[in-house]
Amino acid sequence: MSRSSTGETGKTTTDISPTPTAGRPRRITVQSGIQDTILHPGTVRINVQGAFIVVDEPVTPRNGDYEHDPKDIRLPNHTAIVSHIAVDIGGSLAKLVYFSREANSNSIGGRLNFLKFETDKIDTCIEFMRKLKADHHQLNGSRPGELCVMATGGGAFKYYDRITETLGVEVIREDEMECLIIGLDFFITEIPTEVFTYSEDEPMSFVPCPAQPASIYPYLLVNIGSGVSMIKVSGPRQYERIGGTSLGGGTLWGLLSLLTGARNFDDMLKLAEKGDNSTVDLLVGDIYGTAYNKIGLKSTHIASSFGKVFKMKRAAENDAEDGCNGDYKNHEEAEHVQGSVELPHAPGTFQPEDISRSLLYAVSNNIGQIAYLHAEKHNLPHIYFGGSFIGGHSQTMNTLSYAIRFWSKGSKQAYFLRHEGYLGAVGAFLKRQPMNWGRRNSFESSVRNSV
Amino acid sequence: MSRSSTGETGKTTTDISPTPTAGRPRRITVQSGIQDTILHPGTVRINVQGAFIVVDEPVTPRNGDYEHDPKDIRLPNHTAIVSHIAVDIGGSLAKLVYFSREANSNSIGGRLNFLKFETDKIDTCIEFMRKLKADHHQLNGSRPGELCVMATGGGAFKYYDRITETLGVEVIREDEMECLIIGLDFFITEIPTEVFTYSEDEPMSFVPCPAQPASIYPYLLVNIGSGVSMIKVSGPRQYERIGGTSLGGGTLWGLLSLLTGARNFDDMLKLAEKGDNSTVDLLVGDIYGTAYNKIGLKSTHIASSFGKVFKMKRAAENDAEDGCNGDYKNHEEAEHVQGSVELPHAPGTFQPEDISRSLLYAVSNNIGQIAYLHAEKHNLPHIYFGGSFIGGHSQTMNTLSYAIRFWSKGSKQAYFLRHEGYLGAVGAFLKRQPMNWGRRNSFESSVRNSV
Numbered sequence: 001m002s003r004s005s006t007g008e009t010g011k012t013t014t015d016i017s018p019t020p021t022a023g024r025p026r027r028i029t030v031q032s033g034i035q036d037t038i039l040h041p042g043t044v045r046i047n048v049q050g051a052f053i054v055v056d057e058p059v060t061p062r063n064g065d066y067e068h069d070p071k072d073i074r075l076p077n078h079t080a081i082v083s084h085i086a087v088d089i090g091g092s093l094a095k096l097v098y099f100s101r102e103a104n105s106n107s108i109g110g111r112l113n114f115l116k117f118e119t120d121k122i123d124t125c126i127e128f129m130r131k132l133k134a135d136h137h138q139l140n141g142s143r144p145g146e147l148c149v150m151a152t153g154g155g156a157f158k159y160y161d162r163i164t165e166t167l168g169v170e171v172i173r174e175d176e177m178e179c180l181i182i183g184l185d186f187f188i189t190e191i192p193t194e195v196f197t198y199s200e201d202e203p204m205s206f207v208p209c210p211a212q213p214a215s216i217y218p219y220l221l222v223n224i225g226s227g228v229s230m231i232k233v234s235g236p237r238q239y240e241r242i243g244g245t246s247l248g249g250g251t252l253w254g255l256l257s258l259l260t261g262a263r264n265f266d267d268m269l270k271l272a273e274k275g276d277n278s279t280v281d282l283l284v285g286d287i288y289g290t291a292y293n294k295i296g297l298k299s300t301h302i303a304s305s306f307g308k309v310f311k312m313k314r315a316a317e318n319d320a321e322d323g324c325n326g327d328y329k330n331h332e333e334a335e336h337v338q339g340s341v342e343l344p345h346a347p348g349t350f351q352p353e354d355i356s357r358s359l360l361y362a363v364s365n366n367i368g369q370i371a372y373l374h375a376e377k378h379n380l381p382h383i384y385f386g387g388s389f390i391g392g393h394s395q396t397m398n399t400l401s402y403a404i405r406f407w408s409k410g411s412k413q414a415y416f417l418r419h420e421g422y423l424g425a426v427g428a429f430l431k432r433q434p435m436n437w438g439r440r441n442s443f444e445s446s447v448r449n450s451v
Numbered sequence: 452m453s454r455s456s457t458g459e460t461g462k463t464t465t466d467i468s469p470t471p472t473a474g475r476p477r478r479i480t481v482q483s484g485i486q487d488t489i490l491h492p493g494t495v496r497i498n499v500q501g502a503f504i505v506v507d508e509p510v511t512p513r514n515g516d517y518e519h520d521p522k523d524i525r526l527p528n529h530t531a532i533v534s535h536i537a538v539d540i541g542g543s544l545a546k547l548v549y550f551s552r553e554a555n556s557n558s559i560g561g562r563l564n565f566l567k568f569e570t571d572k573i574d575t576c577i578e579f580m581r582k583l584k585a586d587h588h589q590l591n592g593s594r595p596g597e598l599c600v601m602a603t604g605g606g607a608f609k610y611y612d613r614i615t616e617t618l619g620v621e622v623i624r625e626d627e628m629e630c631l632i633i634g635l636d637f638f639i640t641e642i643p644t645e646v647f648t649y650s651e652d653e654p655m656s657f658v659p660c661p662a663q664p665a666s667i668y669p670y671l672l673v674n675i676g677s678g679v680s681m682i683k684v685s686g687p688r689q690y691e692r693i694g695g696t697s698l699g700g701g702t703l704w705g706l707l708s709l710l711t712g713a714r715n716f717d718d719m720l721k722l723a724e725k726g727d728n729s730t731v732d733l734l735v736g737d738i739y740g741t742a743y744n745k746i747g748l749k750s751t752h753i754a755s756s757f758g759k760v761f762k763m764k765r766a767a768e769n770d771a772e773d774g775c776n777g778d779y780k781n782h783e784e785a786e787h788v789q790g791s792v793e794l795p796h797a798p799g800t801f802q803p804e805d806i807s808r809s810l811l812y813a814v815s816n817n818i819g820q821i822a823y824l825h826a827e828k829h830n831l832p833h834i835y836f837g838g839s840f841i842g843g844h845s846q847t848m849n850t851l852s853y854a855i856r857f858w859s860k861g862s863k864q865a866y867f868l869r870h871e872g873y874l875g876a877v878g879a880f881l882k883r884q885p886m887n888w889g890r891r892n893s894f895e896s897s898v899r900n901s902v
Contacts (some may be wrong), residue, residue: 091738091758120762154738226733226755243824243858247698247817250733250758257761258801259709263768282677282701287542287605304677307542307701311571313708350709366698366817373694373824407694 046099046430047078048190053418054111065124069114071418073191075099076109084148085132086429087125088179088422089155091226092250093118093388094125095425098132112429114422116388122159126166133167148172150428152179177231179427181239184221184384186430187417189213195384195415198397207415219382222371223423224389226250230374243374245367249389252363259359260352268356269393275357280350282307305362309350316349357395364396368403368414375412383414388421497550497881498529499641504869505562516575520565522869524642526550527560534597536583537880538576539630539873540606542677543701544569544839545576546876549583563880565873567839573610577617584618599623601879603630625879628682631674632690634878635835638868640664646835646866649848658866670833673822674874675840677701681825694825696818700840703814710810711803719807720844726808731801733758756813760801767800808846815847819854819865826863834865839872 054074082099089095096115117125133147149163152174164171187194188210195207210216214235220242221231227250230243253265262268278300285299286308375383383404390396397416404414419426505525533550540546547566568576584598600614603625615622638645639661646658661667665686671693672682678701681694704716713719729751736750737759826834834855841847848867855865870877 091733091755092762118762120766154735154740158738158740226738226758227753243820245817245820246732246753246756246758247813248755248758250755250761251813254731254755254757254760254764255706257764259706263765280705281697282542284605287609287677289605289609302678302697304542304699304701304705305697306705307677307697307699309705310701310708311543311569313705314714315571317714362698362702366696369694369696370821370824373821373828376828377824 046075046082047080048075048186048430049077051075051190053191053193065121066115066117066128069116069419069422071114073112073419074109075111076107078110079108082110083136083146084150084429085129086150086152086425087129087156088176088424088428089119089122089125089151089153089159090388090424091119091154092253093225093421094122094153094155095388095422096125096128097422097425097429099429112426114419114425116421119155122155122162126159126163129163130167133169150174150431152176152424152428174428174431176424177229177239177241178237179424179431180221180223180229180386181231181233181237181423181427182431183423183425183427184233184386184417185213185216185236186426187419187423188216188384191419194418196418197413198394198401198416200398203394216382218378218380219384220371220375220378220380221423222367222383222385222387224248224367224385224387228367228370228387230371232374232378232380242378243370245370247363247366249363249387252359252389255359256356259355262352262356265391269360269391269395271353271356272360272395273357275351275353275355277302277354277358277361279354280307280309280358281305281361302361302365305358312350360395361399364399365403368400369407371400372404372407372412376408381412383412385414385416386420386423390416390420392418392420497526497533498531499526499637500528502526502641504642504644516572517566517568517579520567520870520873522565524563524870525560526562527558529561530559533561534587535599535601535880536580537601537603537876538580538607539627539875539879540570540573540576540602540604540610541839541875542570542605543704544676544872545573545604545606546839546873547576547579548873548876548880550880563877565870565876567872570606573606573613577610577614580614581618584620601625601882603627603875603879625882627875628680628690628692629688630875630878630882631680631837632672632682632684632688632874632878633882634874634876635672635684635837635868636664636667636687637877637881638870638874639667639835642870645869647869648864649845649852649867651849654845667833669829669831670835671822671826671829671831672874673818673834673836673838675699675818675836675838679818679821679838681822683825683829683831693829694821696821698814698817700814700838703810703840706810707807710806713803713807716842720811720842720846722804722807723811723846724808726802726804726806728753728805728809728812730805731758731760731809732756732812753812753816756809763801811846812850815850816854819851820858822851823855823858823863827859832863834863836865836867837871837874841867841871843869843871 052074054072056070056072078099085096085098087094087096094117096117098113099110100113101110115128117128129149136147147167147169149167149169149171151160151163151171153176156171156173156176160171160173190209192209193206196204197207198204218232218234221229221233223229223231226248228245228248229241231239232242233239249265253268256262256268256271260268260271262271281302282304283299284301284303287303288299371383371385375381385397385400390400397414401414404412417423503525505523507521507523529550536547536549538545538547545568547568549564550561551564552561566579568579580600587598598618598620600618600620600622602611602614602622604627607622607624607627611622611624641660643660644657647655648658649655668689669683669685672680672684672690674680674682677699679696679699680692682690683693684690700716704719707713707719707722711719711722713722732753733755734750735752735754738754739750822834822836826832836848836851841851848865852865855863868874
């Protein structure tokens, strides 16, 4: 399915240089913009001129209910009233983006704030939005009743009635895929030090904003949340979902919550960092006793994820049935050969660390291979990974990067983003922009379709 | 990596009609063949003329040590002495193929027997081979000392010394990939009612042997054992490993042995048949409350395998901490909305049946998608699924078939085999064949390379 832009075209509120300039000329939003905003909440034009990332102490301390991402985006030149917030409600997490004026500051402009909630605690998210509505005047000068919520993700449909009724505001629903790519285009094109490549030698190598925004197309977006969507993007708002897999973040979190004592995603990742997957994975060397040189598989190549578990578990059970002194054990010892699969440690004891690492590798490698194959099929040289699964975790990014390099023999490159979890929310926030806003003309029109 | 045939060319011992005939003319192996066999064990020429599958009562009762597949292949016209057996030792299973004369029968010919052992119990397999060696004269007329073992799979290297020393026979190692495709070519080309397509409406629709053997190329072989290999086959003995995934049978067996009480693969499959994956998988309908029509995803589409587990498990833990009468539970009930993810039954209770079905779907769907993408990339219209993972299990075949149809929009077809687990073992058994043996000339040369 391919979409091109349709709908009414917004008005330009800023003058744009035909070519990017080295300096960051300050633009003032014209007065008519404010009038439009009051008449049409949600159609405000955000001045992203000179936007950049500021890493602050968290504005709101992290707690059990939500997490305030400390990587705000400063919008030093935006002066108009913002009367909307945006929320992207996925299967596991709800992501919220809102604009606020600088507190205790005389400077113009403000910042985009990024928060995430668990979708199961959606009422906490709705309560937070209710508070934003109450504080709206203080935050950016509009009246409480003027707030409008831009909503995307599956939860925009599922929780539509609840949000509308609780907040008493207009909720405008936007298509999830479209918001993702609008958000990604914005990050790629407008925000310095946002996009980076990852390797063990150079963990975070930033990619400059492109001189020609059109040069970013075509690309593949791999969005990894609970599940995985792969979206081919051919141009501004021209996209098609070409694939996906159900083996995503939800699979990792779900299986690890059953298999380890970890109760949250951060704990799982910490476990994975300490683990050794070779105690549970069957490696090529375990099968061959050496590498399978003929087809170029190293002895450390993972032949089967969790491939050692079944036999080791059963050996342990047989042992237990034999009262731990039966024939089986002696038999095992007599049988043991160099490089054998059998039991480097006591059978049946699997460490949570090793299980976590194995599953993280399995899910990440798998996504990497499928992403490469879709990129290959559609001739897409650049692959962007977004979604909350990645969470800035080095092992995950390293595995994804490695998979893309391995499968493409170095011809394709994996890109990551510092705001990887907020593509959809930012896209929903920015969607209603006039023609030619922003430094790089990265959006060609303003569309207002309720989905 | 592409290989074409090399090495010495064997001699033809049977006359072959230039075109296949409807009847099955009886061929007698000439005397020189027997002399050659004695001089060069392992170079015997199997007469596959008129071969067909017979489904018998198991010759050897199934027991804990090995399984005798009841689907023997009758070779009604083979009269020469066979002085070799073949074994394919994989990461989880060792597969054995040997020839035997018909017991209590005056008919000429004999049959191929198929057995599998667990690789962890490799000594049971070696003991079985020792017994075959002792019985060799009775089975097919050669002397015990003449037995030769053709070995393939990783275990052919890992256990080489052990087999050689225990049996005191020559062990000839063959490349795993080459054996797989020789075996598959044989099954496709020579054995009626071997290859079939699968759908729910028509579970086993047999594909006739091709009139022109060359018409089977190119094809993709997806071999699913502990891990998965994907091999592009362009012609007889022309192949390249183009991909694979570590998410294979070993992953399913390993994770299910940890997550369910099942202690063997058959039990796991029985559990899966009774399960309902929607209690653990996050479906599109769970996220949207409806289908995501815009991109054609049905509400029953699996968005995230095990995507419900994390939140349900944590809810259960919170409940337990609250003494099961705390705020959380009331909160949950108040929050419950139509079509919600939350808790169709008591939180935290996951049925082994549901877990098994979810994981079987996840692994099979994933293999199906990756297979389709590789087939698409290399323009391969036919996809054959082999390996012990499939095991004739209808749910697995249905999921694989569905995945290929879904992703290829009906343009590609999944094929299965009744001897799916024995491709490598049969290939090793048949490898040393003379030029132009067999009804359909499916092998062009005899190669003798020790790997």
